[in-house]
Amino acid sequence: GQNIDQPTEMTATEGAIVQINCTYQTSGFNGLFWYQQHAGEAPTFLSYNVLDGLEEKGRFSSFLSRSKGYSYLLLKELQMKDSASYLCAVMDSNYQLIWGAGTKLIIKP
Amino acid sequence: IAGITQAPTSQILAAGRRMTLRCTQDMRHNAMYWYRQDLGLGLRLIHYSNTAGTTGKGEVPDGYSVSRANTDDFPLTLASAVPSQTSVYFCASSASGGDVNTEAFFGQGTRLTVV
Numbered sequence: 001g002q003n004i005d006q007p008t009e010m011t012a013t014e015g016a017i018v019q020i021n022c023t024y025q026t027s028g029f030n031g032l033f034w035y036q037q038h039a040g041e042a043p044t045f046l047s048y049n050v051l052d053g054l055e056e057k058g059r060f061s062s063f064l065s066r067s068k069g070y071s072y073l074l075l076k077e078l079q080m081k082d083s084a085s086y087l088c089a090v091m092d093s094n095y096q097l098i099w100g101a102g103t104k105l106i107i108k109p
Numbered sequence: 110i111a112g113i114t115q116a117p118t119s120q121i122l123a124a125g126r127r128m129t130l131r132c133t134q135d136m137r138h139n140a141m142y143w144y145r146q147d148l149g150l151g152l153r154l155i156h157y158s159n160t161a162g163t164t165g166k167g168e169v170p171d172g173y174s175v176s177r178a179n180t181d182d183f184p185l186t187l188a189s190a191v192p193s194q195t196s197v198y199f200c201a202s203s204a205s206g207g208d209v210n211t212e213a214f215f216g217q218g219t220r221l222t223v224v
Contacts, residue, residue, distance in 0.1 A: 004151065008149075033212065033213075041217070041218075042199060042215035042216060042217050042218055043152075043199070043215050044215070045212040045213070045214075048212060087151070087152070089151075089152075096154060096157070096167070097152075097154070097213065098151075099144075099151030099152040099153070100151050101149060101150055101151045102151065
């Protein structure tokens with residue numbers, strides 16, 4: 001079956017760095033997405049990786065290793081507004097998104 | 110620019126009743142999707158449409174139906190609601206579906222409670 005695993009919850013301190021991991025097993029691979037979802041709101045797009053390596057976008061970076069079925073989202077200089085759930089999703093061979101359950105990130109002052 | 114709009118934002122529904130959740134986008138996106146989101150689970154695809162006039166079943170289609178008469182609208186109907194359909198429902202759209210990797214844009218969600 002298809003599976004996306006990510007930690008349920010993480011806690012970090014304002015100003016610090018946090019890495020949220022995602023491992024996947026899917027039928028085919030056509031890219032990996034990271035979304036941010038604040039409580040009670042819709043998910044919003046953060047990043048997309050289809051080739052191995054690091055994609056940097058401001059304070060956020062996303063890494064992909066296809067051979068290991070592994071990705072991480074790196075958040076630097078954490079701000080209180082970064083408190084949210086972070087969703088990992090893989091596009092499979094049918095171009096359908098398979099979603100992880102999300103990682104709830106709690107930022108403490 | 111509205112983007113993608115869902116209605117209603119929340120609803121309490123008696124079991125056995127019929128209900129249609131509305132979704133409209135003004136981005137001229139080809140692909141549209143309906144997901145449900147339940148605590149502790151990832152977003153699960155209910156139905157999708159890669160282009161106007163076509164629809165397909167997702168991971169959890171039972172008890173739901175959709176139609177795609179035009180590009181902009183993608184309503185989701187619960188023919189006879191059951192308590193297990195209590196969830197938050199998200200409609201989403203993307204520029205292409207089925208052959209191109211593009212990001213999805215989400216509506217604000219509909220919180221449905223079936224009692």
